Ligand SMILES: Nc1ncnc2c1ncn2[C@@H]1O[C@H](COP(=O)(O)OP(=O)(O)OP(=O)(O)O)[C@@H](O)[C@H]1O
């Protein structure tokens with residue numbers, strides 16, 4: 183037998199991590215997938231047959247189309263707003279003196295230190311019909327009616343942006359840190375105005391951070407549960423809350439599993455193709 | 470009036486004085502080096518010329534015009550940074566064309582000029598590479614082309630050769646100097662490498678902790694340094710401390726040495742400087758017998774460390790093809806009159 187120089191060390195070193203993920207992530211995903219292939223009967227429960235009927239149900243039902251469209255629309259909108267807020271925020275942060283920077287970094291990251299449920303309930307208090315938003319609107323004379331953003335798309339968007347902007351800031355900030363400040367000086371000396379330097383030199387170099395931040399924000403929005411559940415409620419269902427309802431209200435576990443699997447697949451397809459796009463565009467430029 | 474003029478430039482960072490009082494007149498087409506040890510304020514001076522740092526006081530005049538408060542993007546100077554500072558997301562051509570684009574040069578024209586500039590630095594075949602796929606020397610030349618293509622009145626170079634290996638550095642020195650003479654661009658080079666400064670410059674400004682130690686042409690600087698800092702920093706030298714015993718004689722460790730004592734009075738403590746290559750080491754008897762402590766062969770020359778009446782000395786002798794002295798040999802030391810320089814500051 184020819185002796186191959188087979189190095190076991192990398193496999194041995196990654197084994198604990200692989201086992202951990204197989205047991206705690208892989209197994210439930212596989213079980214969910216298996217579950218989605220069974221049919222469900224309202225009187226006798228989960229059947230032991232094999233069928234794609236659940237997939238046909240979800241894919242053919244305009245009710246679910248709407249929920250999926252809403253989820254990915256929400257994902258795109260939240261991502262876009264996070265880019266608009268997070269990129270300037272990260273840029274300003276990178277220009278502050280180191281003392282102010284650490285203070286503001288704490289402010290930016292602050293939301294991450296609070297449980298997502300607590301934070302979202304805070305928004306619910308603000309958005310509710312007798313919440314602060316209503317008080318302000320009425321005090322300013324904009325409205326006599328109670329103003330409520332509860333159970334609205336706008337409310338969900340605002341609450342999710344608040345939760346997810348820090349991820350964008352961190353990601354963009356990390357790539358801004360890598361920029362050689364002399365490359366900006368060089369552009370200045372070549373006759374570029376400060377704005378041109380920002381647009382042509384700084385921003386393109388921060389692009390990998392913006393794009394990877396977008397992936398993170400999009401993925402977290404598309405699979406977000408707590409915020410849509412509290413702010414969106416039953417009226418503004420997204421895919422994650424729809425799956426939850428199938429499991430716990432209708433008790434139709436196979437259908438819930440089907441929705442979950444479809445969400446996972448859609449997420450993977452979107453993120454992987456976006457990532458491919460980035461790599462094609464930027465891998466040749468950046469190490 | 471000179472082309473580029475610094476008038477009492479001063480830069481403070483808080484309480485720290487990075488450049489104390491710098492005055493300099495640079496002629497059109499001249500190649501000036503700012504030479505000094507790390508942290509002496511070379512980059513700071515250059516950045517003030519570039520407009521990237523605001524001087525605390527003093528003025529900078531270019532072609533008779535005060536540019537002290539002019540924005541860097543309006544000065545139009547060509548700069549090559551210590552780190553090259555290429556734009557990583559642009560190819561070599563795009564990097565070079567950027568300055569032209571900022572000047573509103575049309576696309577076809579600026580690509581043609583960028584290619585010509587890349588050709589000038591012999592990089593035509595790398596025109597479409599990104600900086601990360603180029604070697605240090607190639608990046609350096611892209612940076613140079615990028616600075617030259619805008620036809621700047623003044624070229625500022627911040628240690629452009631310091632990241633290159635020894636052989637490439639020597640080649641680039643000659644190339645850069647020839648290119649500069651070809652174009653005739655007024656150039657200020659920052660370096661801490663005295664060989665680089667000596668080989669490339671018309672004049673050298675030696676800096677020491679924010680002060681100008683001496684301004685002179687390379688040969689003058691080497692042969693006639695005006696203080697011990699310069700004589701020690703530029704080239705290598707042997708410094709001997711002694712006392713003027715009578716006019717024309719300095720006593721060093723009990724030995725009287727003939728030297729022009731000039732203004733130094735009898736009894737003054739002085740420092741004598743003599744370059745290693747000014748000595749002659751031979752078997753001919755002289756009044757200086759020395760023992761060879763170490764002999765190092767450098768190819769074109771021998772470097773010896775010897776001990777004699779004057780203490781420890783470093784000596785270089787050209788390699789004539791014959792065997793040199795070996796450790797433990799004795800030899801005799803001689804030097805031409807005038808090889809010694811006397812400084813009135815004692816080290
Ligand atoms: N922004 C700054 N704030 C405070 N001190 C500074 C600043 N920039 C430079 N200095 C100080 O000024 C002095 C001169 O710096 P400069 O960069 O001009 O040195 P240099 O001669 O170019 O050295 P090197 O050969 O290492 O590049 C240094 O002591 C440095 O610490």
Ligand SMILES: [Mg+2]
Nearest residue numbers: 511512513551
């Ligand atoms: Mg420097």
